[in-house]
Amino acid sequence: MGALSAISVLDLTDDRGIYGAKLLADLGATVIRVEPPDGDPLRARGPHLEDAPPGESSLWYLYFASNRRTCRIDLATPEGRDELTSITNRVDILLTCPGTFGVDAIDVEALQQRRPELVVVDTSSFGPEGPWANYLAPDLVAGALGGAVATTGDVDTPPLKCFGDLNFMISGAYTAIAALSALHAERDTGHGQRADVSVHESLVSCLEHVLPWYWYAPLRADRPERVLPRRGGLHWSNAYQIMAAKNGAIMVTPTPNVAAHLDWLEEVGFIGDLRDPSYGTPERASLFVRRLMDLTAQWVATRDVETLFFEAQSRHAPFGWVLPVERVVENPQLDARQWWTEYRIADREIRGPGTPFWFSDTPWQMGPPAQVNAGEALSDIPDRATGSAPAAVLSDRKPLSGVRVLDFSHVLAGPFCTRLLADMGADVVRVNSEKRATGANDPNTSYYASFNRNKRSLALDMSQQDARPIARALAEKADIIINNFSPGVLDRWGMGYDVVSKDNPGVILIEMSGMGSGGPWSNFVTYAPTLHALSGLSHLTGVPGREDIGIGFSYNDHQAGLHGAVAILAALESRRHTGRGQRIDLSQFELAVNLLGPTLLDLAANGRAAGPAGNTLPYDDAAPHGCYRCYDEATETADERWVAIACMNDGQWRALRQVMGDPAWATDPKLNTVAGRLAASELEQNITRWTRGERAEDLMMKCQAAGVPAGVVQNGADLFERDPQLAHDGFLRETAEVHPVLGSTYYDRLAIRFHRMPCDDYPRTRILGEDSMEVLSEWLDMSDEEIVEAAAGLLLS
Secondary structure, three states, X not given: OOOOOOOEEEEEOOOOOHHHHHHHHHOOOEEEEEEOOOOOHHHHOOOEXXXXXXXXXXXXHHHHXXXXXXXXXXXXXXXXHHHHHHHHOOOOEEEEOOOOOOHHHOOHHHHHXXXXXXXXXXXXXXXXXXXXXXXXXXXXXXXXXOOOHXXXXXXXXXXXXXXXXXXXXXXXXXXXXXXXXXXHHHHHXXXXXXEXXXXXXXXXXXXXXXXXXXXXXXXXOXXXXXXXXXXXOOOOOOOOEEEEEEOEEEEEOOOOOHHHHHXXXXXXXXXXXOOOHHHHOHHHHHHHHHHHHHHHHHHHOOOEHHHHHHHHHHOOOOOEEOOOXXXXXXXXXXXXXXXXXXXXXXXXXXXXXXXXXXXXXXXXXXXXXXXXXXXXXXXXXXXXXXXXXXXXXXXOOOOOOOOEEEEOOOOOHHHHXXXXXXXXXXXXXXXXXXXXXXXXXXXXXXXXXXXXXXXXXXXXXXXXHHHHHHHHHHHHHOOEEEEOOOOOHHHHOOOOHHHHHHHOOOOEEEEOXXXXXXXXXXXXXXXXXXXXXXXXXXXXXXXXXXXOOOOOOOHHHHHHHHHHHHHHHHHHHHHHHHOOOOEEEOOHHHHHHHOOHHHHHHHHHHOOOOOOOOOOOOOOOOOOEEEEEOOOOOOOOOXXXXXXXXXXXXXXXXXXXXXXOOOHHHHOHHHHOHHHHXXXXXXXXXXXXXXXXXXHHHXXXXXXXXXXXXXXXXXXXXXXXXXHHHHHHOOEEEOOOOEOOOEOOEEEXXXXXXXXXXXXXXXXXXXXXXXXXXXXXXXXXXXXXXXHHHHHOOOOO
16 A cells, blocks of 8 residues: 555646646545547657557656546537546546646536545646746746756857656656645545646746845955856866766765865875865865866866766765766666666556665555546445535644644755745754755855744754753654655664654654665765766756756756655645554655656666757657747846747647748748758758847747747746736745845745645754754643753753
């Protein structure tokens, strides 16, 4: 039985939300997907299984529609409409995307009046209202307007989209979180509700440095720029870079132990002037990093990439070998953890991606989509009572009110997970200490402020033995314990799952390590850029012939946070029915590999290894489909302007011709089909000649008015100063209360809008230990005297 085996879902999503339905289905929910009589249009998505029957060949659909019950319904008939109604009357959750099959046949407002316990999640490109609400935004355009494209590529390439479906997999994860958190609240109150998920806001929430870099420029005397240029594989910190080595490329960083890195450079004779004490002055800090990375690159160029990778990891240095997908599938860590699973299509078994998370009691499972009729789809789903909702008081209620979270996480992946829980009302207690409050864990830094809002701060020095009984007592009161340490840290503190669950059988412990618990690589040190490299994400996100580009922000850290939240919410739902918590092992590496699902299936089924595709779709045909240079308006924040244009069909191409004024070159009959446009060698140059004389914003509006998907490649300044959709939704704001150290701080709202339980509270981030008294008093009933005594023993520091 899966964690979600007690719930049922009607899936009326498209590619913007289907990954969320997949997450629910793979965790055990009964998910019904209806399609028209001629089949789901998403069955046309590539890659395809060679020689399979039409409509049964899509490996994309096999991955994203896993574990579904699919049934075909003719909504032109009374019988078909009745079948859809019977399904909506039985399920717990309804997932929709505007324009998908079946959505327009449902009066959602009337349905919720009839079934007030129903949870409805609508995932749209820009939300239900606002100036861009009706804009078209396929993946490339969504990534451009959402700020992701502006971070990727370099001066020799256009801005680049993330490979495959990575943008919509973010909105899909948010879809699952919205559904499970609203369901959690319904279980407590009897009130269902609608939740809106915007792809645009979802992407903006996952840009790591983009908005903080813009907001907090005055705090960086050595690097005052508000918008960073695209720099290929060079991370915003300047301390993570993809470098050329012999026989390949490798993601290199001197963090977290710069001293050890310097010692290594000295050993191999590449220390240069890095021991010069003048580099220790604040005004030369950025010069030191640049010099350090330059000398490191010179050294790396002399080393065999595979040998260097394993030597670095033996020294606990988080280097990451940039692997193509055909090498990723040979990884011994995946084999040792028995990660791979079988997918069934057209009477064939194909090895494909396994679980993003391991549940100790309710395993993740894979099954094929099952074609059934509506009656069969409902056969084991009980009738739902209908009527008025109970008169519960919801005035101050949030979806996760009453959930207690003990948070030992650090840097980004874990804190982003608990930020989501805290925004939705959970009482998240962030454990930190003076010893650990450095770098990204320092509460007085803008990075920390970006990912730790709505949490209470408890100072507790876990390096002291006497502090651990306090932590253990807190664990016995917690619903959730979370950490993203290397495996075994909590066990060494006497707080492993087997120990804590004896006294707190309902506790859910989630460990979010880089490689997972167990396996030959389990002790490897990783950050998001390391995982991008090892998983194939860096290799695939680029242009042919280049291995030094990759994703321009810590994509996988955000996805780990989102998937951690999904796992926690699923475990909470399971606990309602079993009374037991469980341990969750989330390997951030396995998650990253899982995100390449259709690509892995294509390699296994057809022997085709995907490579970097730039802005070209790797499996489906669309043209033009790229980012085009526009009239440059040099400003303080940018000296280049680009627009993304994505003609997904021939009709949109004809509309684009009209927007361009139907130039003579565009009337060539060969361009009337997508195949002809893809073969036209000068198509890109001709479009660029047009766009170079136009303002990006004007082009976007003219194209969208004509029904052509287009969007400005927005940077941090665009998002905060000029994005009318974000302004309409009040998504980016200044925090009302001034931070005692940082001064004015800013935030992006939760990218989910709950209609009944709005999540509108965003106070300033707490400083170290600011809430220690209240937490220990409320959770442990400790007296003021006991707390003062603990502080005197330096446990609370």
